[in-house]
Amino acid sequence: MPKGIPETVPDDGLTTRQRRNQPVLAVHTGPGKGKSTAAFGMALRAWNQGFDVAVFQFVKSAKWKVGEEAAFRTLGRLHDETGAGGAVEWHKMGEGWSWTRKQGSEEDHAAAALSGWQEIARRLDAEQHRFYVLDEFTYPLKWGWVDVREVVGTLQRRPGNQHVVITGRDAPADLLEAADLVTEMTKVKHPMDAGRKGQRGIEW
Numbered sequence: 457m458p459k460g461i462p463e464t465v466p467d468d469g470l471t472t473r474q475r476r477n478q479p480v481l482a483v484h485t486g487p488g489k490g491k492s493t494a495a496f497g498m499a500l501r502a503w504n505q506g507f508d509v510a511v512f513q514f515v516k517s518a519k520w521k522v523g524e525e526a527a528f529r530t531l532g533r534l535h536d537e538t539g540a541g542g543a544v545e546w547h548k549m550g551e552g553w554s555w556t557r558k559q560g561s562e563e564d565h566a567a568a569a570l571s572g573w574q575e576i577a578r579r580l581d582a583e584q585h586r587f588y589v590l591d592e593f594t595y596p597l598k599w600g601w602v603d604v605r606e607v608v609g610t611l612q613r614r615p616g617n618q619h620v621v622i623t624g625r626d627a628p629a630d631l632l633e634a635a636d637l638v639t640e641m642t643k644v645k646h647p648m649d650a651g652r653k654g655q656r657g658i659e660w
Contacts, residue, residue: 488641594624
């Protein structure tokens with residue numbers, strides 16, 4: 457797709473503008489590093505366009521301080537104070553979803569993941585946000601905590617122009633089929649292969 461121009465134009469009856477403004481469902485999967493990082497980069501572009509951004513993290517511990525979270529919370533405050541960019545919400549399952557007011561535990565992770573998805577589905581139906589990052593959401597799908605067919609159906613019939621990016625390894629086939637954009641991260645080399653631990657500015 458050189459210079460952003462598609463190689464073929466579908467005979468779908470849509471104008472170029474209509475086709476360009478269709479909502480995107482993106483999936484970042486595979487064993488390589490960078491799936492979440494790429495999703496947050498897309499969210500940064502969305503924020504710059506004034507889109508309302510919502511991030512839902514499904515697996516990372518609440519104790520894990522993600523650098524992007526700190527940056528996006530700062531951008532959210534900047535929007536609130538100056539009107540620059542878009543609004544930002546950031547939710548982590550390990551903290552207990554804010555709408556349930558519960559702390560997560562090993563025993564109720566599955567229920568917490570389902571609660572998170574149900575809240576996202578409600579927000580999609582209400583067109584509450586313009587850009588969603590469902591970080592590491594492939595894992596609750598893989599483990600059977602959330603029904604893949606229900607997720608795909610909800611995403612396919614979401615109203616308006618809501619973009620959704622889902623990250624995580626082993627994305628299910630039905631989700632890949634439904635997605636507009638699929639990127640597989642393949643590891644070629646990693647510092648940990650040489651015994652080096654993660655470091656600030658790279659992993660967090």
